[in-house]
Amino acid sequence: ALAKAQRITQQELSALGWTTEDLRGHRKGDARKVRIAARLRRETTMTLEWIAQQLCMGAATHVASLLQRLKQKEANSEKTLF
Numbered sequence: 001a002l003a004k005a006q007r008i009t010q011q012e013l014s015a016l017g018w019t020t021e022d023l024r025g026h027r028k029g030d031a032r033k034v035r036i037a038a039r040l041r042r043e044t045t046m047t048l049e050w051i052a053q054q055l056c057m058g059a060a061t062h063v064a065s066l067l068q069r070l071k072q073k074e075a076n077s078e079k080t081l082f
Helices: 002-016 020-025 031-043 048-054 060-081
Strands: none
Touching: 002 020, 002 031, 002 048, 031 048, 031 060, 048 060
16 A cells, blocks of 8 residues: 555656656645545545645645535536536
8 A cells, every 4th residue: 555655646746747856846735745645535545644745735634624625616616517
């Protein structure tokens, strides 16, 4: 699980043209970090604590809040399509 999570993180960072060092330079709630966190939650069993630490996003509860907002935003945008 750890290897898969690390691989996903590296894939996402490469797609953004970022290194792991670049994570510190971006806001904790950066939308790109939130998208990476959402993918990690969806595709791995890594904890919110691990994701928060790896992506430099602050507390696990902050990550949970950001993911919830993203989920609500996606649900609302799907409703407007129909």
